[in-house]
Amino acid sequence: MKPESSYAKLRLxxxxxxxxxxILEILSRDCRTPxxxxxxxxxxxxxxxxxxxxxxxxxxxxxRYTATIDWEQLGLEKVIAFIDVKVMPAREVGFDAIAMRIAxxxxxxxxxLVSGGSDLRILVEAVNLRSxxxxxxxxxxxxxxxxxxxxxxxxxKYKEDNVLYNEPEPDDRLIVSP
Amino acid sequence: xxxxxxxEIRPLLKPxxxxxxxLPFSGIRRFFDIAASMQDVISLGVGEPDFTTPWNIREAAxxxxxxGQTSYTSNYGLIELRRAISKHVVQLYNTSxxxxxxxxxxxxxxxxxxxxxxxxxxxxxxVLVPEPCYVSYKPCVTLAGGNAVGVQTSAEDGFQCRAxxxxxxxxxxxxxxxxxxxxxxxxxxxxxxxxxxIVDLASERGLYIVSDEIYDRLTYDQEHVCVSSLRGAxxxxxxxxxxxxxxxxxxxxxxxxxxxEEILRILMKIHSYTMxxxxxxSQKAALxxxxxxxxxxxxxxxxxxxxRRLIVDGFNRIGLKCRMPEGAFYAFPDIEATGLGAEDFxxxxxxxxxxxxxxxxxxxxxxxxxVRCSYANSLERxxxxxxxxxxxxxxxxx
Ligand SMILES: Cc1ncc(COP(=O)(O)O)c(C=O)c1O
Numbered sequence: 001m002k003p004e005s006s007y008a009k010l011r012l013x014x015x016x017x018x019x020x021x022x023i024l025e026i027l028s029r030d031c032r033t034p035x036x037x038x039x040x041x042x043x044x045x046x047x048x049x050x051x052x053x054x055x056x057x058x059x060x061x062x063x064r065y066t067a068t069i070d071w072e073q074l075g076l077e078k079v080i081a082f083i084d085v086k087v088m089p090a091r092e093v094g095f096d097a098i099a100m101r102i103a104x105x106x107x108x109x110x111x112x113l114v115s116g117g118s119d120l121r122i123l124v125e126a127v128n129l130r131s132x133x134x135x136x137x138x139x140x141x142x143x144x145x146x147x148x149x150x151x152x153x154x155x156x157k158y159k160e161d162n163v164l165y166n167e168p169e170p171d172d173r174l175i176v177s178p
Numbered sequence: 179x180x181x182x183x184x185x186e187i188r189p190l191l192k193p194x195x196x197x198x199x200x201l202p203f204s205g206i207r208r209f210f211d212i213a214a215s216m217q218d219v220i221s222l223g224v225g226e227p228d229f230t231t232p233w234n235i236r237e238a239a240x241x242x243x244x245x246g247q248t249s250y251t252s253n254y255g256l257i258e259l260r261r262a263i264s265k266h267v268v269q270l271y272n273t274s275x276x277x278x279x280x281x282x283x284x285x286x287x288x289x290x291x292x293x294x295x296x297x298x299x300x301x302x303x304x305v306l307v308p309e310p311c312y313v314s315y316k317p318c319v320t321l322a323g324g325n326a327v328g329v330q331t332s333a334e335d336g337f338q339c340r341a342x343x344x345x346x347x348x349x350x351x352x353x354x355x356x357x358x359x360x361x362x363x364x365x366x367x368x369x370x371x372x373x374x375x376i377v378d379l380a381s382e383r384g385l386y387i388v389s390d391e392i393y394d395r396l397t398y399d400q401e402h403v404c405v406s407s408l409r410g411a412x413x414x415x416x417x418x419x420x421x422x423x424x425x426x427x428x429x430x431x432x433x434x435x436x437x438x439e440e441i442l443r444i445l446m447k448i449h450s451y452t453m454x455x456x457x458x459x460s461q462k463a464a465l466x467x468x469x470x471x472x473x474x475x476x477x478x479x480x481x482x483x484x485x486r487r488l489i490v491d492g493f494n495r496i497g498l499k500c501r502m503p504e505g506a507f508y509a510f511p512d513i514e515a516t517g518l519g520a521e522d523f524x525x526x527x528x529x530x531x532x533x534x535x536x537x538x539x540x541x542x543x544x545x546x547x548x549v550r551c552s553y554a555n556s557l558e559r560x561x562x563x564x565x566x567x568x569x570x571x572x573x574x575x576x
Contacts, residue, residue, distance in 0.1 A: 040491045041484035175534055176210040176223035178313045
């Protein structure tokens with residue numbers, strides 16, 4: 001291959017990356033932005049845009065489209081806990097096997113491998129304190145290789161997914177200014 | 179009333195300054211008064227960012243207030259801030275100004291404009307001002323005792339001005355050329371070679387250049403060209419910039435002027451008597467903006483860019499011809515297809531559809547047939563405004 005054309009190809013892929021990033025940023029701000037609007041915002045055709053979005057979905061870059069919900073405002077109480085789990089890593093699979101065992105429970109919203117005093121940090125959601133306690137005692141603590149857990153309950157949310165709770169964003173600018 | 183001897187009429191109060199009285203109110207003001215009295219108005223008339231100042235910048239100011247930094251500063255402004263400005267201008271435009279003697283921190287570019295003209299002009303001196311332009315340019319010239327001479331630019335030329343246009347109107351009284359690119363209201367920018375020709379003309383005729391580059395960071399397709407960085411420009415250029423637009427800091431009222439020492443000291447003298455210094459908390463915030471404002475700036479620019487494409491595409495679909503502005507956050511669509519003048523169109527739009535835009539005529543003669551629409555607004559509002567404008571336009575065109 002001539003160096004010139006490989007350079008051109010590199011440039012093209014860089015441009016594609018930039019467009020993908022731009023689309024993802026728009027969707028991460030509001031996943032309901034219609035493809036027609038996104039197309040106009042990035043200056044590409046609707047077909048191109050839907051094509052790129054589909055590809056990102058198929059590749060698993062876009063995992064899911066969700067809503068950020070303030071359940072408390074709805075009067076629906078949920079118990080949320082962060083649980084730090086200490087694990088004895090297993091031969092061959094390291095932390096992965098145990099992490100996946102934990103992750104498959106529907107009560108578990110997120111599982112992260114973290115640095116520091118513990119190994120896994122998990123986020124668990126339950127309808128009340130007792131069911132959460134039971135879940136930890138019966139399901140998590142009893143997994144082979146789990147050597148300890150520390151549970152912290154969430155008391156109040158101030159910000160989630162870039163959204164500040166309890167802080168409306170008023171537009172108090174003058175209606176017309178120079 | 180005292181009757182009787184009426185020969186001696188004693189006025190209750192002598193008239194105010196005739197120069198000040200004769201100065202027209204801004205065309206924007208009239209619109210503001212109407213729009214402010216109405217409910218549910220979507221405004222594309224706002225000339226400031228819709229973002230709040232990034233938190234790190236706000237926090238820096240709060241911290242400085244907590245520490246009791248509530249004093250005056252040097253007339254020039256905090257030396258740390260002037261050093262940061264100097265470094266910033268070198269990094270961006272490879273043009274260097276001495277932080278000790280060539281940089282002055284002002285209360286916004288607004289004050290800087292006023293200082294520049296007061297420093298340069300004697301009564302009757304002329305300043306060439308490309309139009310349509312920012313509403314304060316001509317009044318600032320007038321208040322400084324000068325005469326603003328409009329140089330009309332048009333949509334056909336992308337609202338750019340050419341050296342020849344200036345050359346045609348230069349007289350022995352001409353003292354300065356004002357440049358304001360990226361432009362409010364048109365969003366247009368100037369190519370390097372054309373700017374260089376204007377600088378060359380100024381050099382030939384011994385003219386100053388006052389360059390308001392407050393929208394320099396808000397350019398989308400090409401790199402901004404800083405006038406001072408051009409060949410032969412630095413010695414005659416008064417370079418104005420500020421924090422209002424780039425860092426969403428309009429309310430902090432902070433900007434700066436850079437110019438060669440002999441010029442700057444005169445601006446500084448005026449500033450020392452009329453303003454003393456810019457507010458210290460705002461200067462602290464500005465310092466933080468220069469140190470750690472780049473990431474939030476990039477994020478805001480990316481969003482303006484997306485809205486820019488959306489709004490321009492929207493106007494063209496509606497049937498209102500709109501060129502793609504290269505900078506700032508204004509679209510300047512041509513509304514002639516509607517058969518209405520700019521003022522009438524803006525008024526109909528406000529009363530029928532409750533969308534506020536600013537008639538192009540508020541920015542000088544070249545603005546007729548256009549309206550200024552700011553896209554410093556949320557996507558939802560921009561889309562809603564476009565659909566309302568589309569509805570009115572369809573009614574007017576059919
Ligand atoms: C072109 C231009 N220059 C200057 C200003 C004033 O800026 P500042 O907030 O720095 O006084 C504005 C504000 O709208 C503007 O659009």
